[in-house]
Amino acid sequence: MKINYVAYLDPFHFNGGGEMIMNDLLSHAKNTGYEVSMTSIRPFQKNYHKDADLTILCDIFNEPTLSKKFDLSFIENIVVNDKYIHFDNSYVDTCDLAYLPCNGNSQEKCEHKSLFNLKSNIQRKTISTKCYQSNELIHKIYRNSIANIFLSPLHYTKVSQMLNIQGRPHFILRPTVDTEKFNNKNQERDIEYIFAGAISEAKGVEKLKEYFKGTDKKLVMIGKNIYGEELSFAEYTGFIPYEEMPKYFNRAKNFIYLPRWPEPQGRVVVEAALCGCNLITNENVGATSFDFDISNKENLSGAVEEFWEYVCTKMKEN
Template identity: 40%
Template sequence: MDIGYLAYLDPFVFGGGGEMVMREVLTFGKNAGHKIDLYCVKGQKIRKADFLANKDLFILADIFNCYTHPHFYSWGLLSELISRQKYIHFDNAYVEICNLGYLPCCGQTGYDNCVYKREGKFKRFLATAYKLGIGNAVHDLNGCFRLNTRWLYRESKLNIFVSPLHRNIALKMLGQDVIDPSYVMKPIVDTRRFRDMQETRDIENLYIGPLNEAKGIENIRNLFPGGDITLIGDIGEERYRQYGDYIGHVAYSEIHKYFNRAKNFVFLPEWPEPMGRVVIEAALCGCNLITNDNVGALSFNFDIRDPSNFDNVLEEIWDMIEGII
């Protein structure tokens, strides 16, 4: 197939969780013989002629990751693409539903006006749908972003989510008639790297990830007020640097070594974490899990400690994609 891939971030340049997933998906597709051209705002230069070239299929992924970027493709160009091309939509987070950081309402409000924007509780992008020129848009700065992006899901031949929890939040906010047909992909995990190496566990409690409120740092502080926990990741606020045993950034290639030293892996997100692959990686490495109900990785109906449950994930995804044509 001749495929176009449209995203805000180039997954072969950037290394966030969603980009790691898409890198694996696209690499598998290329190795299977598909021609895949990438059109990404950050990491490449997009030419309109290429962007609107006829393809067998377009894959759209997290295209509104930063929709106020000065070089973002216009809504008019997106509308033209969607009216002409067959596409599927990968949803790795909530950026196509909410243009605030970390979905502060947690998908619970369902109102057309956003209380978090009105009260200024979170940083927000100031560009409006009016400025971007989309027809039938809600031009209110306080309006819920999902009202402007339902068409992206509704016109897609398939909406792909990263966990049952992730799909359920989208379902609540958009409606089943908007998100279907949909598919929940199983996590892509390197089970050869993430395994129990039977080593001495000299770390009592471990957290790996960004240190911010949405990822659960305040919940962790409440559970361990004395700071009896080792923390690895980027600092969201400088005050967290003084809490616990803060190690800082560690390369992803070294993370499995820390999992194999930890007795407990702690992950208590405040927001509905779309997937949280780090929880699966910790479980495969033999950690006891201290978690809550906001972890997408734990919403699957299979044992995440069993590595066989992560076999043939990419084959299954591409079977779905190839079936669209």
């Protein structure tokens, strides 16, 4: 099978959560014998083959504030003429603001845009205050695909409600975390609370402040602090290599994550659960919206193979 992969970021060059998932899926495809051609903005490469059996569009507007973007005519030509699936790792193809500030409660006029927000308007290269979903191409991308792929039931619910695509074929990918690396060592735990990820407003700093207010509890925080304020209850580790994360999770009793935005999945939540952490979360965590226990590795087994079986079935139907 010949596959075109079109995304803003090449998942073999970047290692964000979404890119790690796509790396898992595309590596399996290559190992199966599929021919995968990459087209991306970062790094720039265009290897699009018109004779491919399938195109995967994934997070094509991933960095809406950066100057380099896909030519919209290129994307529209795929959407109109080619057989493709659309893959969401976030909400970047439905919103041109970071971390979905409306939490999916979109309106025709975006309350988070302003004619007077000069910095944002320069970054977006527009003074429009309309919701990004007013762009008809966004709706075409989701309507014309043979299937839309999401990372959790919560993720699907949010996007389908925003775009009114509840009737469209879709697939919810189970977490693809390596359970050989992330597992419970059943050892003594010396960290009471731990958090890992970008330390930011969207990732729940305000909720963490509320949780730890008036207590003497300490929270070990792993990740880059982009919040702009040091938290009195936090013990910052700085950068920790990904390979070391299972060790930290196996030292922690509780993994706490209380995001403001509807986290599409939260791969780190699954990793912590597999390592035996008790999860302290809220309703905005995609990973905990599945109807199975994410700490049980058997429930994650075969996720990658299941995805490709679904894709092959949809291709035969279309």
